[in-house]
Amino acid sequence: MKSLSFFDEMLSAPDSVRDPYKVYHDWFSQDDIKRLRRKSQEAEAFFRRIGITFNVYGQEEADERLIPFDIVPRIISAKEWSKLERGIEQRVRAINAFLHDIYHRQEILRAGRIPCELIAGNEAFTPEMIGVNPAGGVYTHIAGVDLVRTGEDDFFVLEDNVRTPSGVSYMLENRETMLQMFPELFAQMKVRPVSPYPQLLRRSLSASLPAGTRNSEPVLAVLTPGIHNSAYFEHAFIADQMGADLVESQDLRIEDGYVAMRTTQGYKPIDVLYRRVDDDYLDPLTFNPDSLLGVPGIMDVYRAGNITIANAPGTGIADDKALYSYMPDIIEFYTGERAILKNVPTWRCSEPEALRYVLDNLSELVVKEVHGSGGYGMLVGPAASKKELSMFEAKLRARPENYIAQPTLSLSTVPILAKSGLAPRHVDLRPFVLVSPNRIDITPGGLTRVALKKGSLVVNSSQGGGTKDTWVLGD
Amino acid sequence: MVDVTRLSIRHITTYSYEQPVHYALQKLRLTPRSGHGQSVVEWSSTVTGGRKQLVYDDPLMNHTELVKVDSGATHVEIVSEGIVDVEDRHGVIGRHSGFAPLWLYETATPLTAAGNNVRHLAAQLRQETDGMDDLSRMHRLAADIGTAVQYEIGQTNAGTTAEMALTAGHGVCQDHAHIMIATARHLGYPARYISGYLLMDGQTGQDASHAWCEIHLETLGWIGFDVSNGICPDGRYVRVAVGRDYGDAAPIVGIRQGDGAEALTVSLQVQQ
Numbered sequence: 001m002k003s004l005s006f007f008d009e010m011l012s013a014p015d016s017v018r019d020p021y022k023v024y025h026d027w028f029s030q031d032d033i034k035r036l037r038r039k040s041q042e043a044e045a046f047f048r049r050i051g052i053t054f055n056v057y058g059q060e061e062a063d064e065r066l067i068p069f070d071i072v073p074r075i076i077s078a079k080e081w082s083k084l085e086r087g088i089e090q091r092v093r094a095i096n097a098f099l100h101d102i103y104h105r106q107e108i109l110r111a112g113r114i115p116c117e118l119i120a121g122n123e124a125f126t127p128e129m130i131g132v133n134p135a136g137g138v139y140t141h142i143a144g145v146d147l148v149r150t151g152e153d154d155f156f157v158l159e160d161n162v163r164t165p166s167g168v169s170y171m172l173e174n175r176e177t178m179l180q181m182f183p184e185l186f187a188q189m190k191v192r193p194v195s196p197y198p199q200l201l202r203r204s205l206s207a208s209l210p211a212g213t214r215n216s217e218p219v220l221a222v223l224t225p226g227i228h229n230s231a232y233f234e235h236a237f238i239a240d241q242m243g244a245d246l247v248e249s250q251d252l253r254i255e256d257g258y259v260a261m262r263t264t265q266g267y268k269p270i271d272v273l274y275r276r277v278d279d280d281y282l283d284p285l286t287f288n289p290d291s292l293l294g295v296p297g298i299m300d301v302y303r304a305g306n307i308t309i310a311n312a313p314g315t316g317i318a319d320d321k322a323l324y325s326y327m328p329d330i331i332e333f334y335t336g337e338r339a340i341l342k343n344v345p346t347w348r349c350s351e352p353e354a355l356r357y358v359l360d361n362l363s364e365l366v367v368k369e370v371h372g373s374g375g376y377g378m379l380v381g382p383a384a385s386k387k388e389l390s391m392f393e394a395k396l397r398a399r400p401e402n403y404i405a406q407p408t409l410s411l412s413t414v415p416i417l418a419k420s421g422l423a424p425r426h427v428d429l430r431p432f433v434l435v436s437p438n439r440i441d442i443t444p445g446g447l448t449r450v451a452l453k454k455g456s457l458v459v460n461s462s463q464g465g466g467t468k469d470t471w472v473l474g475d
Numbered sequence: 476m477v478d479v480t481r482l483s484i485r486h487i488t489t490y491s492y493e494q495p496v497h498y499a500l501q502k503l504r505l506t507p508r509s510g511h512g513q514s515v516v517e518w519s520s521t522v523t524g525g526r527k528q529l530v531y532d533d534p535l536m537n538h539t540e541l542v543k544v545d546s547g548a549t550h551v552e553i554v555s556e557g558i559v560d561v562e563d564r565h566g567v568i569g570r571h572s573g574f575a576p577l578w579l580y581e582t583a584t585p586l587t588a589a590g591n592n593v594r595h596l597a598a599q600l601r602q603e604t605d606g607m608d609d610l611s612r613m614h615r616l617a618a619d620i621g622t623a624v625q626y627e628i629g630q631t632n633a634g635t636t637a638e639m640a641l642t643a644g645h646g647v648c649q650d651h652a653h654i655m656i657a658t659a660r661h662l663g664y665p666a667r668y669i670s671g672y673l674l675m676d677g678q679t680g681q682d683a684s685h686a687w688c689e690i691h692l693e694t695l696g697w698i699g700f701d702v703s704n705g706i707c708p709d710g711r712y713v714r715v716a717v718g719r720d721y722g723d724a725a726p727i728v729g730i731r732q733g734d735g736a737e738a739l740t741v742s743l744q745v746q747q
Contacts, residue, residue: 103574104574105574106576109576116578120576120578120579120581120582121582127534127575127579127719128534129534130534130535130574130575130579131532131534131536131573131574131575132534253498254500254528254541254543256528257528257529257541284730285500285502285728285729285730289730296500296730297500297502297528297541297730300502300528300529300531300539300541301528301529301541303531303533304529304530304531304541306529
């Protein structure tokens, strides 16, 4: 692997600490490393006790595994955050406008700004959403935009995650843990809180009530596939934190034209369903008829305006990796502004010239499946063996339209507490965005994922990544 | 003076369940819409043994109703009836409209995916109709399918694909429509499935509702073709629902919790 230079978020030079980290660095230098190690073990015990664990797909023994937590925070200055905030807001606004357009008049296709084939042949386009008007025009109530940093002012959006982004429970629990372990640090530094998130989520969802609601108070529920889902903990956690009911398929049925949940006082109509069940499994009467995880008839109720589904079905079309490369055009088309956040240059392998380039430079590129997520089915060229490279070459030749490729980004590093003391590791950032009809709230912070293996660029928890608390500093 | 036929339709669907129903839903697409040469004078649908939950227009603008079967019911009857005035427009429906993009009807669905036989039929047609205009070519296609696939009840079912029916060489109106849709799409024409009613000469009672297809031609827009009867729909045809295939336009689809068999009977009368 080539040796690249990486942007270190703590140290701009070996003995020069960047501004946002100054207070922390001083504190760390004066502290006892043995004490910190003990703290780190405490944190792990804490997570095990509250049960934030996850299952890894595709592993024979899908034991519950703890996502490792690193106690060194990732720190972002107020100025850096404000730019990110503006960029994310612009992007999410554009995505909502795009989704409304693509399921109505399709002006962007008529204008020729993105090729029609990209939508027409796309499995993520959901015909059942044609003509639906979600409450307040909101499609992506919750988004988790993945960002990476490569330099002082260089942030790139990696993925928009506007289907059902997960990880917010880690953001909240990581902070809780840090507050308990290092209260003295929070006394010294002005770290903006993330704890209002559940109440903001509640307020945001309550602002998107369906036209046909008959409840005097908004009734919210979180739909989970059940205890066997890898994110079940998060579903239960979110429901609990925002004061909503956690429901499963068997708790729900259609009553008087509404989706209603079973309660001790009979069936109660739901206004907003935050569903953590994928589109395909959401309604066996409309989508996959074999699904046992969904609610038969919910799409009919939705269409008739008697429930809000968060996020709306069909948002995956905006999350599609083949479409991703058009995001700057999409932003410009709907907002009239240039994109504030950068897009990673992307080769669409469906295009013969791009494919040729990708095949010629495979060992330097990252190749992703168009509909994939979670780091599965992905090739990181510089880290791949000869055998992996040739296997991927065959895949690319067989189904080029299924892949996109991007340059290997020099992801920034933030130190972790390693055996040797502080050691830099690559990170990304997933801030959580809440969209309601008249406002967008971005929680200051988010989930910082860190590749714990030295030199690794893959931060996904399913591939050996860990998490860090993310501190956004006040002015 | 436009030639208008007044049709009176009464369509009764009955479900009988071996065991009392615990929970079941039915989605109905049984109500014709006014427009494209047909005008609904009056229409009503009534359900016994169940309750209407919702009424709405689906993505393809089909008038849709969601019915919940009464808990404990062993019998559900849906009566859909009314009067429709139909002009004879020789199958011409005209320009595409609505939010559903035309390209939606260009993409194959599982029921209309082209296999070897559909591809062969398309290739043969391309050769035979070289230089012909689109309309004549589609007439030829309808005639070819009518010859290749005999109308025969009981050989196919709702899950039979276009390719399967073409290979078998027999089928019903649904299969004819699917084969024509599959072949037309394979040749690059947008095509869609229509479910509806047909006034049959000298016969009031029928066993099932009818189905045909529409092909989109650049010059004329949507044109109907009834392969089973070898004609373009005229004043005897009432369009009820549109779809990419049967699945989108099915008169009734349902889901039921619980065991036990169910039996379906249909009684349909179309008269002038």
